[in-house]
Amino acid sequence: MRPARVQLILLAALFFVCPFLAAARQAPPVVEVIPQTGEAEKGAIRPWSLAIHGGAGTIPKNIPEEERDRYLASLRAALELGRDLLAKGSSSLDTVEAVVRFLEDDPLFNAGKGAVFTHDGTHELDAAIMDGRDLSCGAVAGLTTVRHPVSLARLVKETSPHVFLVGDGAEAFATERQVERVENSWFDTPKRRAQWQEALAREEAAKPKGTVGAVALDQQGNLAAATSTGGMTNKRWGRLGDVPVIGAGTYANNKTCAISATGWGEKFIRHTVAHDISALMEYAGLTLQQAADRVIHEKLEKDDGGVIGVARDGSIALVFNSEGMYRGAADSKGRFEVKIWE
Structure with a gap:
């Protein structure tokens, strides 16, 4: 074959082959994308959990059926509210x-409207809230005119450099933040007045059992806790319980859990109950249930109270050593329950 013809054949081959080689060089590699767990279905609801309480203490099992049903209905309504918020993607806070x-x-319940009476025949309210993402928190105590103490506690957390405001200072802060106010008598109820008069006759403070609280894990994986109370019937001298004390009655940490406590406040403060449960999880490797059981049943005494908790994995603990605890729990798996004793 002549050299000229060979050259023509080679040039023709290059003319047809080169474009394909160039395309091959420019085409992106084929990669198989495997969705991560929980992302396979766009818009799928991520796990969330919620627990609530309305106080723990001596709750007779022979209370009138109508009264029992009112408590359960109220707990159910509160749980439905929280469930619906978390299901649609609201934050835990x-x-x-x-x-x-x-x-x-x-x-x-003994928080806000229906708060117990002090020795002087007035109402003093306490509350706290905590965000597990960054441990930011706010607490208020000794409030007398703020309708929603828990919301003022959140304002302390988010609009001030402080954590804990008390008494007249907290009331002044409420005025500056323009929160809703009511007369102190607005918190009165006939039931609480009767309890106060009975405590006065005995010249003693009655054990609290009506504190309210909520803990939650949202779809973003963040934990939060909030607690509110009127304290102890017939309390004196500006007494404060565990509710507004961060780490005693209220605590949240994304590394471990969110806790809201209810019961004999002085005992919960001495044992820093809420933080102790978190610490047992973080440093001893206990589950939420194990940690709560150890603190409530081994460190505290019988009838001291209880806690509700939600862990970072979504597990829920409802633990008490008293006769009963008004409580409820719900999660994204379909759990929804409210109970008092069993």
Whole structure:
């Protein structure tokens, strides 16, 4: 074959082959994309969990059936509120505040409307809220005119450099933040007045059992806790319990859990109950249930009270050593329950 013809054949081959080689060089590699767990279905609801309480203590099992049903209905309504918020993607912080606000307006419970009387025949309210993302928190105590103490606690957390405001200072802060106010008598209920008069006759303070609280894990994996109370019937001298004490009655940490406590406040403060449960999880490797059981049943005494908790994995603990605890739990798997004794 002549050299000229060979050259023509080679040039023709290059003319047809080169474009394909160039395309091959420019084409992106084929990669198989495997969706991560929980992302396979766009828009799928991520796990969330919620627990609430309306106080623990000596709750006789022979209370009138009508009264029992009122408590259960109220707990159910509060739980439904929180469930719906979390299911649609609300944050854990917004959810626990909304649930506690709801319970603060329910006269059945010792928080907000229906708060117990002090020795002087008035009402002094305490509350706290905590965000597990960054451990930011706010607490208020000794309030006398703020309708929703839990919301003022959140404002302390988010609009001040402080954590804890008390008494006249907290009231002044409420004025600056323009929160809703009521007359102190607005918190009165006939039931609480009767309890106060009975405590006066005995010249003693009655054990609290009506504190309210909520803990939640939202779809973003964040934990939050909130608690509110009127304290102890016939309390004196500006007494404060565990509720507004961060780490005693209220605590949240994304590394471990969110806790809201209810019961004999002095005992919960001495044992820093809420933080102790978190610490047992973080440093001893206990589950939420194991940690709560150890603190409530081994460190505290019988009838001291209880806690509700939600862990970072979504597990829920409802633990008490008293006769009963008004409580409820719900999660994204379909759990929905409210109970008092069993």
